[in-house]
Amino acid sequence: MSSNKVIHAIYNDDDVLMDAVHKTRAAHHHIEEVFTPFPVHGLDKAMGLAPTRLAICAFIYGCIGLTVATVMMNYIMITDWPQDIGGKPSFSYIQNMPAFVPVMFEMTVFFAAHLMVITFYMRSKLWPFKEAENPDVRTTDDHFLMEVAVHDNEAELVKFFEGTGAVEVKVIDKH
Numbered sequence: 001m002s003s004n005k006v007i008h009a010i011y012n013d014d015d016v017l018m019d020a021v022h023k024t025r026a027a028h029h030h031i032e033e034v035f036t037p038f039p040v041h042g043l044d045k046a047m048g049l050a051p052t053r054l055a056i057c058a059f060i061y062g063c064i065g066l067t068v069a070t071v072m073m074n075y076i077m078i079t080d081w082p083q084d085i086g087g088k089p090s091f092s093y094i095q096n097m098p099a100f101v102p103v104m105f106e107m108t109v110f111f112a113a114h115l116m117v118i119t120f121y122m123r124s125k126l127w128p129f130k131e132a133e134n135p136d137v138r139t140t141d142d143h144f145l146m147e148v149a150v151h152d153n154e155a156e157l158v159k160f161f162e163g164t165g166a167v168e169v170k171v172i173d174k175h
Helices: 014-026 042-048 054-080 093-123 154-162
Strands: 007-010 029-036 144-149 166-172
Touching: 007 014, 007 154, 014 029, 014 042, 014 144, 014 154, 029 042, 054 093, 144 154, 154 166
Parallel strands: none
Antiparallel strands: 007 144, 007 166, 029 144
């Protein structure tokens, strides 16, 4: 029978939390999640999380924006409705490209920024009207919570986390 129990170890200092994360990883316990009221520098590395690949997505989205801008301006200003603006001929896109650089830059930034936000929300599973997953309201103010999976070692884990400086240790049945 599979157990859905987790330990909620609550800390009131980020340095104590970081030490506890290091001790927990050294003891080979699996950290499910850590909830903090503010970003804690180095916590992702201490938890052993892989580096983000969002920058790769940003580059790809920027390239898509640059391509869309180039195709759009070539079609609008050269193919569909060529105009003589300020004495500049409309014979080819290359001749007019210096005038199009600001639009190309703006579309690159626009696509990268907006698609990165959408990607972040999808990757984080943050949908509109999603119910909050915060297990303890104090983690939005001044406490830190580490959630660790229990595998038939409940008493051992409770004692372990009390020894790491946790101000409160609870065993929770997770749904």
